[in-house]
Amino acid sequence: MALIFVFLDGVGLAPGGPDNPLSDAPTPHLHALLGGPLVLETAQTFYHREVDSIVFKPIDATLGIVGLPQSGTGQTALLAGVNAAALHGRHQPHVPPVALRQLLAEQNILRRVAQRGGRATFANAFTPAYWQALAARRIRKSASVIAAEGAGLRFRDLEDLQRGAAVAWDVSGAAMRGRGEQITLVSPTQAGTALARLAHDHDLVFYENFLPDLAGHGRAQQTTHEVFALLDSFLGAVMAAQRPQDTLLLSSDHGNIESIASPGHTRNPVPLLAVGAKAAAFDKLISIIEIAGIIDEVTR
Numbered sequence: 001m002a003l004i005f006v007f008l009d010g011v012g013l014a015p016g017g018p019d020n021p022l023s024d025a026p027t028p029h030l031h032a033l034l035g036g037p038l039v040l041e042t043a044q045t046f047y048h049r050e051v052d053s054i055v056f057k058p059i060d061a062t063l064g065i066v067g068l069p070q071s072g073t074g075q076t077a078l079l080a081g082v083n084a085a086a087l088h089g090r091h092q093p094h095v096p097p098v099a100l101r102q103l104l105a106e107q108n109i110l111r112r113v114a115q116r117g118g119r120a121t122f123a124n125a126f127t128p129a130y131w132q133a134l135a136a137r138r139i140r141k142s143a144s145v146i147a148a149e150g151a152g153l154r155f156r157d158l159e160d161l162q163r164g165a166a167v168a169w170d171v172s173g174a175a176m177r178g179r180g181e182q183i184t185l186v187s188p189t190q191a192g193t194a195l196a197r198l199a200h201d202h203d204l205v206f207y208e209n210f211l212p213d214l215a216g217h218g219r220a221q222q223t224t225h226e227v228f229a230l231l232d233s234f235l236g237a238v239m240a241a242q243r244p245q246d247t248l249l250l251s252s253d254h255g256n257i258e259s260i261a262s263p264g265h266t267r268n269p270v271p272l273l274a275v276g277a278k279a280a281a282f283d284k285l286i287s288i289i290e291i292a293g294i295i296d297e298v299t300r
């Protein structure tokens with residue numbers, strides 16, 4: 001059995017309405033699963049249905065710290081199970097605070113699984129250009145890269161992507177192709193199937209996607225609706241290919257895309273969606289800080 005953790009950057013859970021593009025985004029697979037769109041009301045009605053194999057609820061991403069939650073501290077909290085914003089004294093955007101990098105490398109959930117002899121993997125495909133940009137210090141290491149390095153994991157590449165053993169951060173690979181990589185675009189069905197199949201050989205599969213945050217900031221090629229239509233097809237394919245013994249987990253680091261009125265992040269709760277064998281274990285969560293601990297439990 002395996003846990004497939006899909007991390008979506010910048011997805012909050014807010015009431016449905018004209019300010020929330022998730023109210024009417026074309027998401028047929030999520031509708032079929034949850035009985036409604038990815039909005040707060042659906043989570044509330046769903047919660048009372050007490051379905052064993054599905055948990056869908058809002059959880060806190062503010063970490064009890066004033067100001068707008070950000071990716072650097074939020075992703076560290078998700079992956080390492082610590083209150084990174086409290087440790088740092090504030091929310092930090094983009095990448096983890098320097099002082100927390102070692103803690104993230106040593107305590108993250110990928111490493112915890114690997115340290116006890118489990119099989120963890122980072123499903124995203126990386127290009128040579130990414131590693132060159134890091135080496136040239138044009139970009140800084142994301143929380144996920146620090147975590148995977150700390151766990152001693154192999155990073156998947158474009159060859160893995162093209163043989164269906166990795167997933168592009170934007171699902172299709174269009175962003176990489178736009179930067180000159182000679183790759184064949186991947187359909188959301190192919191990408192979702194590839195992610196679900198990685199679960200066959202692993203105990204923990206981690207995948208991250210930044211499209212919702214980019215769309216929320218108005219920096220994506222696609223509209224908010226297009227991003228969620230793509231993610232819905234992708235998630236539908238993951239669930240269709242998922243084995244009964246596996247669990248799909250979806251969450252986020254902070255809100256953004258769910259409010260048109262706020263062009264940046266929000267203090268809204270984020271969705272906790274768990275589907276499959278171990279879903280019920282996630283029912284007790286109230287904050288993103290607790291996710292790593294439950295992953296630790298259910299992957300044993």
Ligand SMILES: [Zn+2]
Pocket residue numbers: 010071213217256265
């Ligand atoms: Zn952002």
